[in-house]
Amino acid sequence: MNILVTGGCGYIGSHTVLALLEAGHKVTIIDNLCNSSREVLERIKNITGINELTFVEMDIRDADGLEIVFNHYKFDAVMHFAGLKSVGESTKKPLEYYDNNVGGTAILLNVMKHANVKTLVFSSSATVYGDPISVPISETAPTGGTTNPYGTTKLMIEQMLSDLYASDQSWNIARLRYFNPVGAHESGLIGEDPGGIPNNLMPYITQVASGKLDELSVYGDDYDTADGSGVRDYIHVVDLAAGHLKALDKLEGLATYNLGTGKGYSVLDVIKAFEDVNDIKISYKIAPRREGDIASCYADPTLAESELGWKANKDINQMVRDAWNWQSKNPTGY
Numbered sequence: 001m002n003i004l005v006t007g008g009c010g011y012i013g014s015h016t017v018l019a020l021l022e023a024g025h026k027v028t029i030i031d032n033l034c035n036s037s038r039e040v041l042e043r044i045k046n047i048t049g050i051n052e053l054t055f056v057e058m059d060i061r062d063a064d065g066l067e068i069v070f071n072h073y074k075f076d077a078v079m080h081f082a083g084l085k086s087v088g089e090s091t092k093k094p095l096e097y098y099d100n101n102v103g104g105t106a107i108l109l110n111v112m113k114h115a116n117v118k119t120l121v122f123s124s125s126a127t128v129y130g131d132p133i134s135v136p137i138s139e140t141a142p143t144g145g146t147t148n149p150y151g152t153t154k155l156m157i158e159q160m161l162s163d164l165y166a167s168d169q170s171w172n173i174a175r176l177r178y179f180n181p182v183g184a185h186e187s188g189l190i191g192e193d194p195g196g197i198p199n200n201l202m203p204y205i206t207q208v209a210s211g212k213l214d215e216l217s218v219y220g221d222d223y224d225t226a227d228g229s230g231v232r233d234y235i236h237v238v239d240l241a242a243g244h245l246k247a248l249d250k251l252e253g254l255a256t257y258n259l260g261t262g263k264g265y266s267v268l269d270v271i272k273a274f275e276d277v278n279d280i281k282i283s284y285k286i287a288p289r290r291e292g293d294i295a296s297c298y299a300d301p302t303l304a305e306s307e308l309g310w311k312a313n314k315d316i317n318q319m320v321r322d323a324w325n326w327q328s329k330n331p332t333g334y
């Protein structure tokens with residue numbers, strides 16, 4: 001297929017572009033590079049040996065520019081990763097998050113409609129479940145109760161997509177709810193490149209391991225979990241990317257899938273796995289809980305397995321190994 005990938009230079013987008021190219025698809029990336037680097041394109045070409053990858057530096061809110069791109073390339077489908085994703089930043093700059101994520105998606109959908117491209121795979125998030133009533137979380141669990149503007153943008157976009165589908169059932173839309181993506185391609189050539197001090201656990205750990213940061217703060221040891229630290233469903237980014245291809249293959253109507261492993265690991269479990277696999281000590285201290293955090297969040301991933309034939313294959317040891325491989329080969333990112 002001929003596929004447009006918005007945000008394809010970013011962390012998850014780049015791994016998905018790689019998988020799409022390897023599966024024989026034709027790919028065009030649109031990215032404004034606000035949180036990524038052009039260097040990603042060279043790395044993808046190096047890994048795949050495929051040079052036919054088109055890149056357009058553009059903001060998805062540029063409706064006129066988008067229309068020209070759609071008219072020129074005649075896409076079959078769109079994978080939409082572009083957006084802002086920092087929870088903390090979203091509380092300080094809510095309007096930028098609503099404008100980019102919600103406004104940008106509305107503009108993209110409008111251009112798709114005019115171009116009669118009605119197949120979309122969208123990056124949603126487990127954050128739409130808010131503080132879940134119980135775990136594992138299935139797709140039928142209630143959504144809402146998001147604790148920050150970022151999460152609310154994902155909820156609003158999900159609603160926009162379901163309203164769009166209700167108005168016109170010739171659309172095919174997958175809303176993929178990612179749990180906690182970590183790790184990197186095994187080559188160590190592409191990976192997560194957070195600017196500044198990372199907010200997320202895995203890049204923080206890898207930067208403590210490399211000596212860039214002194215010590216990890218474990219945010220809370222008094223949650224109602226086995227060891228008191230927060231539990232999450234970490235999923236290898238290569239597995240996550242594969243989920244997008246399966247969703248595209250099977251897509252019919254409006255569908256919503258959890259993409260997670262179904263296994264929960266605590267912060268202390270992740271530290272231990274990292275230390276054991278990579279043979280590096282991680283210096284950490286117990287710190288107060290982080291505002292807005294929940295105790296436990298992991299997926300019931302059975303729907304994706306039964307309907308898409310997809311399930312995550314890579315375990316926590318591969319995640320911490322590949323995260324460290326990327327960090328140690330790219331100490332300053334791209």
Ligand code: NAD
Nearest residue numbers: 007010011012031032033034035036059060082083123125
């Ligand atoms: P990322 O920041 O690495 O990638 C996003 C890409 O979009 C970047 O390359 C950025 O430059 C680009 N971009 C942002 N706004 C744009 C705009 N207006 N026009 C064009 N390009 C724009 O983030 P990621 O981790 O790869 O996340 C991809 C998607 O998945 C996002 O929508 C994110 O909200 C969602 N998601 C991420 C996680 C996670 O933990 N990483 C979890 C759940 C959902």
Ligand code: WQD
Nearest residue numbers: 087125127199200201202204217218219230231232267293
């Ligand atoms: C994981 C665990 C922390 C950092 C976020 C977004 C979510 C989704 C994925 C996009 C928690 C603990 C963390 C640290 C720590 N993104 N932690 N010390 O918060 O589960 O999810 O990213 O959609 O919307 O909220 O991920 O990696 O920040 O935290 O102890 O320095 O690690 O408290 O228990 P989170 P995370």
